[in-house]
Amino acid sequence: MGSADALQVSIVGGSGYAGGELLRILLLHPRVRVRQVTSRRHAGLPVSLLHPNLRGLTDLAFVKPDEVGPCDLLFLGLPNGESMRGMDGWLARSPRIIDLGADFRLKTPEAWKTWYGTDHARPDLLGTFVYGVPELYADEIRSATRVAGPGCEAIVSILSLYPLVKTGLIKAGPVIIDAKMGSSQAGRAPSESSHHPERAGSVRSYKPTGHRHAAEIGQALAAAGVEPALHISATAIEMVRGILVTIHAFLDDPAVGEKDVWQAYRREYMGKPFVRIVKQSQGLYRYPEPKILQGTNFCEIGFEKDVRGGRLVVLGAIDNLVKGTAGNAVQCMNLMCGFPETLGLEFPGLHPV
Numbered sequence: 211m212g213s214a215d216a217l218q219v220s221i222v223g224g225s226g227y228a229g230g231e232l233l234r235i236l237l238l239h240p241r242v243r244v245r246q247v248t249s250r251r252h253a254g255l256p257v258s259l260l261h262p263n264l265r266g267l268t269d270l271a272f273v274k275p276d277e278v279g280p281c282d283l284l285f286l287g288l289p290n291g292e293s294m295r296g297m298d299g300w301l302a303r304s305p306r307i308i309d310l311g312a313d314f315r316l317k318t319p320e321a322w323k324t325w326y327g328t329d330h331a332r333p334d335l336l337g338t339f340v341y342g343v344p345e346l347y348a349d350e351i352r353s354a355t356r357v358a359g360p361g362c363e364a365i366v367s368i369l370s371l372y373p374l375v376k377t378g379l380i381k382a383g384p385v386i387i388d389a390k391m392g393s394s395q396a397g398r399a400p401s402e403s404s405h406h407p408e409r410a411g412s413v414r415s416y417k418p419t420g421h422r423h424a425a426e427i428g429q430a431l432a433a434a435g436v437e438p439a440l441h442i443s444a445t446a447i448e449m450v451r452g453i454l455v456t457i458h459a460f461l462d463d464p465a466v467g468e469k470d471v472w473q474a475y476r477r478e479y480m481g482k483p484f485v486r487i488v489k490q491s492q493g494l495y496r497y498p499e500p501k502i503l504q505g506t507n508f509c510e511i512g513f514e515k516d517v518r519g520g521r522l523v524v525l526g527a528i529d530n531l532v533k534g535t536a537g538n539a540v541q542c543m544n545l546m547c548g549f550p551e552t553l554g555l556e557f558p559g560l561h562p563v
């Protein structure tokens with residue numbers, strides 16, 4: 211649980227999948243003490259009832275959101291649109307906030323309305339949140355008191371594309387992101403599409419066009435130089451955790467070789483502990499695969515240039531609940547609080563799994 215001078219943190223939305231992962235990581239974090247975890251529907255029950263992997267690790271029980279007391283840092287793991295409504299209350303309880311939802315990711319209320327279809331309840335606060343991609347914005351996150359965690363599909367796509375845009379290897383031309391998603395990205399609440407007979411064995415196109423994460427990916431890439439025309443197609447596949455993006459990008463200069471692409475990634479991610487460039491000439495795992503990243507905070511990126519022309523295929527993989535949400539949020543917390551960036555996030559994953 212941490213010592214007396216540990217950072218006191220609480221989690222709002224702690225019965226959800228993202229909240230559960232936060233709890234797993236934070237309970238083992240040497241500089242943190244988890245004070246309170248909320249659930250409206252399960253208040254009073256032990257957290258391990260909903261997160262059975264935590265049995266014996268904690269005797270915390272869920273509290274109602276309005277019972278949350280003051281703390282040093284508050285994580286919000288609420289459905290999109292909820293954190294903006296209660297933000298004044300959360301800010302009154304904690305000097306630091308990390309919001310896992312979409313509410314404060316986009317920089318303008320117009321962008322929010324375009325992609326989420328409602329008026330933003332707190333446009334005045336949009337500019338006060340730093341977008342939480344530690345590999346790109348570490349300095350801003352270090353001095354931030356409010357961080358908006360990226361969408362899981364967004365962070366793996368941004369990390370895969372950012373060095374290519376920044377170095378001008380790809381410009382305004384079309385970029386096609388084919389995303390294969392595990393079921394846990396939809397959260398714990400059951401629905402018809404998550405019902406076992408409907409979900410099991412599926413390879414279901416659920417968002418061939420119009421994926422909302424295009425907005426935050428475009429926003430981040432525009433800041434790197436130019437916003438390419440982004441096209442996302444998302445498919446739900448037979449997997450609980452994980453995302454694989456297969457990105458088709460077109461090199462501005464078709465004569466550019468793989469060595470230049472290597473250099474672009476190496477330059478950007480040298481010394482970044484959670485990004486691994488994976489492009490091996492032999493073995494089964496020659497390219498990134500989400501299966502071996504389960505439970506880890508790594509993002510793996512690989513690529514191959516099509517010998518016929520200027521198409522570059524980039525492959526990016528993460529665990530949506532760790533680098534895609536909770537682990538990345540803890541990485542941001544480490545930066546905000548002056549802890550080593552990797553603290554509590556060292557788990558290397560399992561193999562075979």
Ligand SMILES: NC(=O)c1ccc[n+]([C@@H]2O[C@H](COP(=O)([O-])OP(=O)(O)OC[C@H]3O[C@@H](n4cnc5c(N)ncnc54)[C@H](OP(=O)(O)O)[C@@H]3O)[C@@H](O)[C@H]2O)c1
Pocket residue numbers: 222223224225226227228229248249250251252275286287288289290292310311312360361362394395396397398399530531534535
């Ligand atoms: N799942 C992912 O892979 C993933 C990836 C990136 C980002 N995120 C973001 O993380 C957030 C949480 O996602 P999730 O997958 O953990 O969702 P989830 O499993 O559905 O959990 C939502 C949590 O919020 C609580 N809640 C719902 N409405 C509430 C309200 N009005 N007031 C207070 N608490 C409320 C729920 O518990 P009670 O109903 O019992 O209170 C539950 O604990 C979302 O914004 C999502 O976009 C998720």
